Amino acid sequence: MDLSLTPSQTLIRDSVRSFVRRHVPRAELVRQTTQGQTWDPGWFGQFREAGWTGALVPEALGGLALDPLSVVLIFEELGRGAVPSPLLASSAIAACLLLACRPSERRDAALTAIADGDMILVPALRRPETSWSGVAATATPLTSNNRNWVLTGSKVFVPFADAATHLLVSVATPDEAAPALAIVPAASPGITIRLLPGFLQANHEVSFDNTTVAATDIVHAGDQSFDDALATARVVTAAYQVGGMLEMLDMSVAHSNTRIQFGTPIGRFQRVQDHIIRLLNAMDAARWATYEAAWAIESGRNGVARSYLAGSTASDSYYEAASAAHEVHAAIGSDPRYGLTLYTRISRTMYELLGPPGWQRRQMADTLGW
Amino acid sequence: MEFELTYTAAQEAFRSEVRTWLAENVPDGITDRPQSAEESRAIYLMRRDLGRRLGAKGWLYPSGEKQYGGGGLDLDQIIVLEEETARLGLGLPPYYDSGGRMGSASIRVWGTEAQKQRFLPPIYRGEVRSWQLLTEPSAGSDLAGVKTTAIRDGDAYVVNGQKIYIGSHHGADRYWTIAVTDPKGKRHQNVSWFMIDASLPGITTQPLYMLSAQSEGESDEFGHKNIIFFDNVRVPADCLVGGENNGWKVASTHLEVEHSGQGNIRTNPVWIALLAHCRSQHRDGRPLIEDPEVRSELAEIFSRLEAVRLLSTRNFWMVYAGEKRSYEGSQVSYLRKTTNLWLTKAILDLLGPGALTSDPALGAIDGIAEAQQRRGIVEQHPGGTTDIQRVVIARRLGVGNRQPQEAGRLGEEGLARKSPVEA
Numbered sequence: 057m058d059l060s061l062t063p064s065q066t067l068i069r070d071s072v073r074s075f076v077r078r079h080v081p082r083a084e085l086v087r088q089t090t091q092g093q094t095w096d097p098g099w100f101g102q103f104r105e106a107g108w109t110g111a112l113v114p115e116a117l118g119g120l121a122l123d124p125l126s127v128v129l130i131f132e133e134l135g136r137g138a139v140p141s142p143l144l145a146s147s148a149i150a151a152c153l154l155l156a157c158r159p160s161e162r163r164d165a166a167l168t169a170i171a172d173g174d175m176i177l178v179p180a181l182r183r184p185e186t187s188w189s190g191v192a193a194t195a196t197p198l199t200s201n202n203r204n205w206v207l208t209g210s211k212v213f214v215p216f217a218d219a220a221t222h223l224l225v226s227v228a229t230p231d232e233a234a235p236a237l238a239i240v241p242a243a244s245p246g247i248t249i250r251l252l253p254g255f256l257q258a259n260h261e262v263s264f265d266n267t268t269v270a271a272t273d274i275v276h277a278g279d280q281s282f283d284d285a286l287a288t289a290r291v292v293t294a295a296y297q298v299g300g301m302l303e304m305l306d307m308s309v310a311h312s313n314t315r316i317q318f319g320t321p322i323g324r325f326q327r328v329q330d331h332i333i334r335l336l337n338a339m340d341a342a343r344w345a346t347y348e349a350a351w352a353i354e355s356g357r358n359g360v361a362r363s364y365l366a367g368s369t370a371s372d373s374y375y376e377a378a379s380a381a382h383e384v385h386a387a388i389g390s391d392p393r394y395g396l397t398l399y400t401r402i403s404r405t406m407y408e409l410l411g412p413p414g415w416q417r418r419q420m421a422d423t424l425g426w
Numbered sequence: 427m428e429f430e431l432t433y434t435a436a437q438e439a440f441r442s443e444v445r446t447w448l449a450e451n452v453p454d455g456i457t458d459r460p461q462s463a464e465e466s467r468a469i470y471l472m473r474r475d476l477g478r479r480l481g482a483k484g485w486l487y488p489s490g491e492k493q494y495g496g497g498g499l500d501l502d503q504i505i506v507l508e509e510e511t512a513r514l515g516l517g518l519p520p521y522y523d524s525g526g527r528m529g530s531a532s533i534r535v536w537g538t539e540a541q542k543q544r545f546l547p548p549i550y551r552g553e554v555r556s557w558q559l560l561t562e563p564s565a566g567s568d569l570a571g572v573k574t575t576a577i578r579d580g581d582a583y584v585v586n587g588q589k590i591y592i593g594s595h596h597g598a599d600r601y602w603t604i605a606v607t608d609p610k611g612k613r614h615q616n617v618s619w620f621m622i623d624a625s626l627p628g629i630t631t632q633p634l635y636m637l638s639a640q641s642e643g644e645s646d647e648f649g650h651k652n653i654i655f656f657d658n659v660r661v662p663a664d665c666l667v668g669g670e671n672n673g674w675k676v677a678s679t680h681l682e683v684e685h686s687g688q689g690n691i692r693t694n695p696v697w698i699a700l701l702a703h704c705r706s707q708h709r710d711g712r713p714l715i716e717d718p719e720v721r722s723e724l725a726e727i728f729s730r731l732e733a734v735r736l737l738s739t740r741n742f743w744m745v746y747a748g749e750k751r752s753y754e755g756s757q758v759s760y761l762r763k764t765t766n767l768w769l770t771k772a773i774l775d776l777l778g779p780g781a782l783t784s785d786p787a788l789g790a791i792d793g794i795a796e797a798q799q800r801r802g803i804v805e806q807h808p809g810g811t812t813d814i815q816r817v818v819i820a821r822r823l824g825v826g827n828r829q830p831q832e833a834g835r836l837g838e839e840g841l842a843r844k845s846p847v848e849a
Contacts, residue, residue, distance in 0.1 A: 057428055057429065057430060057431045057432070057691075057739075057742075057743055057746065058427065058428045058743075058747070059427050059428075059429070059739075059740060059743045059744075059747070060427070060747065061427070125427060309823055309824065309825055312825050312826065312827075313824070313825070313826065313827040314827075320826075321826050321827040323820070323825040323826030323827060324826040324827075325826075326813075326816070326817070326820075328825075329816060329817075329819075329820035329825050329826070330816060332820065332823065332825055333760075333816050333819050333820065336753070336757070336819065336823070337757065337760070337761060340733075340737055340740075340757065341733035341736070341737070344733075344736040344737055344739075344740055345732065345733065345736060347427055347429075348427075348429050348736055350427070351427050351428065351429050352429075355428075357430075365728075365729060365732060368729060369729060369733065414722065417722065417725035417726060417729060418718075418721060418722060418725060420725055420728075420729075421721050421722075421724060421725045421728075426701065426704075426705070426715055426721065426724065
């Protein structure tokens with residue numbers, strides 16, 4: 057047993073931490089957010105230079121092929137900074153989905169382009185008016201038009217679709233039973249991307265109106281189901297959530313020590329302490345489930361089941377932690393200029409990103425063979 | 427990171443030595459559930475006898491220094507010993523020895539050389555069983571508010587007062603306690619630690635029956651706690667440990683162990699039994715496990731218990747690796763207590779009123795469910811209430827503009843895992 061980080065893992069964590077400290081000041085994030093900017097191409101350019109865009113892509117395809125824990129640490133630090141970017145969608149979720157597809161020229165070229173940062177591939181999965189029951193169930197049927205396919209319909213709650221160079225759309229083709237994904241250029245005719253208003257971070261509705269999809273842009277699932285293939289993406293997503301909780305914890309402790317009421321720092325009050333402890337416990341439960349899941353994936357110990365545990369725990373925990381942080385901060389926490397709500401909004405937006413926690417727990421039970 | 431223990435060839439060789447020895451020395455029936463007070467006594471004596479035999483090999487307190495009768499074993503060996511005894515349903519020590527397990531840590535950190543030589547060997551060799559005596563009728567969470575006095579009189583301290591919720595059944599040989607040595611002194615600076623021979627004149631014991639009193643033999647029916655009265659008990663002055671009026675600091679070592687500072691890496695045995703039950707039992711014509719609602723509830727229970735297990739594993743590793751600790755011990759204690767209380771309702775929801783009876787026909791999981799219903803409640807207070815754990819966590823985090831408080835010293839004792847009674 058050894059729960060320490062390797063020197064190279066520490067190095068990666070520190071380099072991401074240092075990037076966030078130097079380049080993503082909270083005031084700048086608040087400014088961008090209040091002006092409606094969803095992501096910063098400059099920051100993404102630096103991820104690309106550092107190679108993080110290819111963190112999960114095999115070396116043969118131009119990626120870094122990092123171990124899962126290293127990728128967890130990258131996203132934990134980005135989550136701590138509430139750094140908004142399509143990196144999670146493209147380099148974790150889309151990359152994991154592609155890696156589960158049968159090898160093809162198109163698949164490999166896409167993975168290489170993701171790693172290089174030339175392609176930002178955003179998964180567009182959820183259909184309106186359906187409850188989540190896994191990736192395969194989200195498929196939108198394609199119709200045939202000569203030698204090409206035609207896509208009509210909409211995908212909802214698509215994160216960072218405005219940043220996409222390409223969309224990874226779950227589709228079904230009449231000629232093939234295996235679940236399929238279409239790699240569709242975001243600028244294709246017939247595509248409309250609409251930012252969803254409200255308490256969401258960079259979520260979009262993507263509508264397809266008779267959009268032509270080249271047959272060569274379709275990739276099919278291999279032996280592994282898409283949901284199983286997302287194990288690493290679930291853990292990495294959980295890590296981003298854990299990072300947010302770590303920052304909310306620091307903010308809450310600091311606030312409790314500096315905010316004076318009744319002539320004393322409010323942290324002296326046990327009711328205030330209780331909120332912080334609730335936050336701490338939620339964070340640690342998610343953090344250690346995430347680390348263990350990363351280890352389980354790497355060491356072949358039912359990483360899929362452990363990823364569902366990490367995913368459901370992190371979603372529940374981030375929601376809870378954010379609520380607790382607001383109880384500590386009271387009014388000032390609700391002022392968007394203060395910065396706490398950057399995290400709160402992400403905690404809500406990401407709650408169901410890869411399926412609701414209850415669904416993830418049921419998947420865990422199935423995967424554990426109960 | 428590596429979340430599993432891996433074993434060296436030397437460890438595996440030691441494992442086979444331990445397994446062979448245990449097969450020859452652990453008597454049949456030692457883990458039976460007693461059906462009468464006589465059986466309960468007989469099982470307790472079996473466990474003490476096993477303790478003496480383990481002690482003779484240095485395996486009762488394997489982390490104790492050899493010069494004081496401990497095993498002087500390294501952590502690799504201790505882990506194997508604990509795993510092998512746990513495999514047989516036993517802990518180390520195989521009986522409730524709270525004063526020995528925690529008290530020996532205090533002596534190692536705070537005792538004089540002469541005290542170590544005098545007090546540690548009988549504990550390590552299993553010759554005596556020790557209990558800790560902390561709580562009083564008016565001093566529970568507020569331990570510093572104890573009223574028992576120990577007033578110096580010549581070569582002795584004269585002890586008067588009473589301690590409550592103590593020990594288990596079948597008695598003990600030594601008591602570790604905290605008492606006021608300076609009635610006019612300031613709080614925290616007026617108390618001292620003592621090792622007291624339980625046979626001294628003036629000590630009387632009265633049994634105290636609780637909702638659950640699990641101890642040797644896993645028996646609730648025949649178990650109890652105790653009230654212990656001190657009436658002008660003359661305790662030799664050299665039984666004071668850690669210096670007069672320094673008892674609060676000694677207590678910090680003791681309490682750190684009790685507040686789960688050590689961690690452990692076991693899966694909750696109630697969970698294992700619960701899952702097996704849902705797989706094998708039928709309700710409404712189908713296995714429980716096939717009911718979607720049951721599956722969801724089980725998944726929720728598992729997730730909560732996994733959080734506790736993972737954080738316990740983290741604590742185990744932190745001690746193992748000598749990492750600096752802060753709030754982690756109290757966090758696990760808090761989560762274990764709150765989760766087990768929550769679990770009583772979750773199991774009641776899952777199993778219905780069968781969870782509330784130990785009836786052989788109608789009760790669930792061979793009485794394990796019913797025992798958990800009671801234990802989940804009783805577990806709330808030992809080693810500090812959930813409220814006290816939160817106070818400790820907040821102080822360790824430095825909440826309230828305080829300098830973050832440091833964790834208590836564990837001494838080398840820190841690695842010994844808890845006996846099943848307390849884990």
